[in-house]
Amino acid sequence: MMAELTPLAISVLALLNERPMHAYEMYQVLLTRQDTRIVKVRPGSLYHTVERLAGQQLIRATGTERSGNRPERTTYEITCEGDEALRRRVQTGIESYVYEYPLFPVVLAESHNLDEQDALLRFRRRVADLDNWLAELSDALATAQEQVPELYWMAGDYLRTQLACERDWLATTIERIETKDLPWQPRNM
Amino acid sequence: MMAELTPLAISVLALLNERPMHAYEMYQVLLTRQDTRIVKVRPGSLYHTVERLAGQQLIRATGTERSGNRPERTTYEITCEGDEALRRRVQTGIESYVYEYPLFPVVLAESHNLDEQDALLRFRRRVADLDNWLAELSDALATAQEQVPELYWMAGDYLRTQLACERDWLATTIERIETKDLPWQPRNM
DNA sequence: GAAGTAATACTCCACATGGAATATTTCGCG
DNA sequence: CGCGAAATATTCCATGTGGAGTATTACTTC
Numbered sequence: 073m074m075a076e077l078t079p080l081a082i083s084v085l086a087l088l089n090e091r092p093m094h095a096y097e098m099y100q101v102l103l104t105r106q107d108t109r110i111v112k113v114r115p116g117s118l119y120h121t122v123e124r125l126a127g128q129q130l131i132r133a134t135g136t137e138r139s140g141n142r143p144e145r146t147t148y149e150i151t152c153e154g155d156e157a158l159r160r161r162v163q164t165g166i167e168s169y170v171y172e173y174p175l176f177p178v179v180l181a182e183s184h185n186l187d188e189q190d191a192l193l194r195f196r197r198r199v200a201d202l203d204n205w206l207a208e209l210s211d212a213l214a215t216a217q218e219q220v221p222e223l224y225w226m227a228g229d230y231l232r233t234q235l236a237c238e239r240d241w242l243a244t245t246i247e248r249i250e251t252k253d254l255p256w257q258p259r260n261m
Numbered sequence: 262m263m264a265e266l267t268p269l270a271i272s273v274l275a276l277l278n279e280r281p282m283h284a285y286e287m288y289q290v291l292l293t294r295q296d297t298r299i300v301k302v303r304p305g306s307l308y309h310t311v312e313r314l315a316g317q318q319l320i321r322a323t324g325t326e327r328s329g330n331r332p333e334r335t336t337y338e339i340t341c342e343g344d345e346a347l348r349r350r351v352q353t354g355i356e357s358y359v360y361e362y363p364l365f366p367v368v369l370a371e372s373h374n375l376d377e378q379d380a381l382l383r384f385r386r387r388v389a390d391l392d393n394w395l396a397e398l399s400d401a402l403a404t405a406q407e408q409v410p411e412l413y414w415m416a417g418d419y420l421r422t423q424l425a426c427e428r429d430w431l432a433t434t435i436e437r438i439e440t441k442d443l444p445w446q447p448r449n450m
Numbered sequence: 451g452a453a454g455t456a457a458t459a460c461t462c463c464a465c466a467t468g469g470a471a472t473a474t475t476t477c478g479c480g
Numbered sequence: 481c482g483c484g485a486a487a488t489a490t491t492c493c494a495t496g497t498g499g500a501g502t503a504t505t506a507c508t509t510c
Binding site for chain 2: 082086109158159163165166170179180182191194197198224238256257
Binding site: 094096099145 | 488489490491492493
């Protein structure tokens with residue numbers, strides 16, 4: 073069984089679905105397009121991912137070129153299997169919800185290790201932090217809105233609603249703690 | 262610099278903060294308490310995490326016991342540094358939002374690789390899947406409500422609002438695609 | 451009481467990640 | 481024209497994860 077395509081592998085295949093590229097070019101395009109807000113891209117993982125995809129025949133080296141006196145680089149193109157794999161991964165990634173064990177629920181579940189005032193302080197700081205992220209994201213979306221069709225910034229729109237939702241839940245929870253509607257009674261105190 | 266505590270490391274420290282335990286006992290407690298819904302727990306990672314924490318002096322072996330003729334197991338207890346590290350990790354984990362690059366935004370961003378009807382099909386299936394998760398979670402929360410104070414199931418409550426929020430965003434987006442308010446115009450078609 | 455199955459208690463390893471380091475080349479500036 | 485900084489294009493490796501495997505003991509059922 074071939075393992076599931078990782079997020080970075082999806083991005084690589086999607087890039088090569090547009091046109092052939094070499095690894096460093098992918099890196100640049102991902103950076104300039106701000107895709108690094110959505111996929112984690114490190115040089116090490118990128119090169120490793122490209123090699124892995126090549127080993128799986130999902131992409132194929134088309135030759136090594138060189139411009140000027142720079143080191144030669146290998147250009148890759150997507151294969152038919154690669155295109156199919158990309159499509160299938162996008163389909164399954166959308167159609168089924170898979171829990172990815174984010175950190176926040178874990179620290180929330182262990183927040184009873186803090187005393188009430190400390191917890192409230194941290195919660196309020198998170199609200200402030202979320203507000204910053206929301207402002208930044210709204211800015212980015214306003215800019216994107218003028219440049220590309222909405223279809224291409226759905227992810228940003230999704231993220232904004234999720235952040236706003238978390239912010240609201242936090243605000244409500246803080247108030248419920250303050251009004252003792254949600255009493256803070258750790259066992260070990 | 263010591264690396265940040267992983268989610269599983271947080272859980273291990275939190276358990277040992279209650280009482281000393283050996284690794285397999287932690288495994289059982291995490292399973293029976295349903296904590297595996299929130300932290301990813303595999304035998305391999307658990308034992309490795311315990312050894313790592315011991316190496317970092319955040320926990321300490323108190324001796325090896327044996328019950329019956331079973332293999333002996335090492336019992337661990339939390340150290341002062343461990344307790345401090347736990348508290349700090351919970352504090353920072355709450356007070357600052359850190360993006361963790363979930364899969365869904367990535368596949369959303371690449372959903373233009375599917376045609377309109379296919380995408381709509383997958384979106385609708387996700388809504389159905391989310392409804393299942395929501396029903397299950399609501400059940401679990403109703404049960405928890407009767408057994409432990411709300412402080413101990415905040416994570417579940419948080420998760421429910423996030424899931425509901427995603428569901429609503431999806432429903433809206435599906436409708437916007439259907440009514441052409443959000444036109445589906447991939448470049449390569 | 452034999453045989454199968456579940457629980458106990460780990461161990462091992464392949465693999466993806468991500469931080470850091472490296473070497474060369476081109477560009478900007480005085 | 482020379483020097484430093486930035487861009488180019490990778491490689492390397494320590495680390496955490498997670499799937500699978502293993503060996504022993506206890507429990508159950510015929």
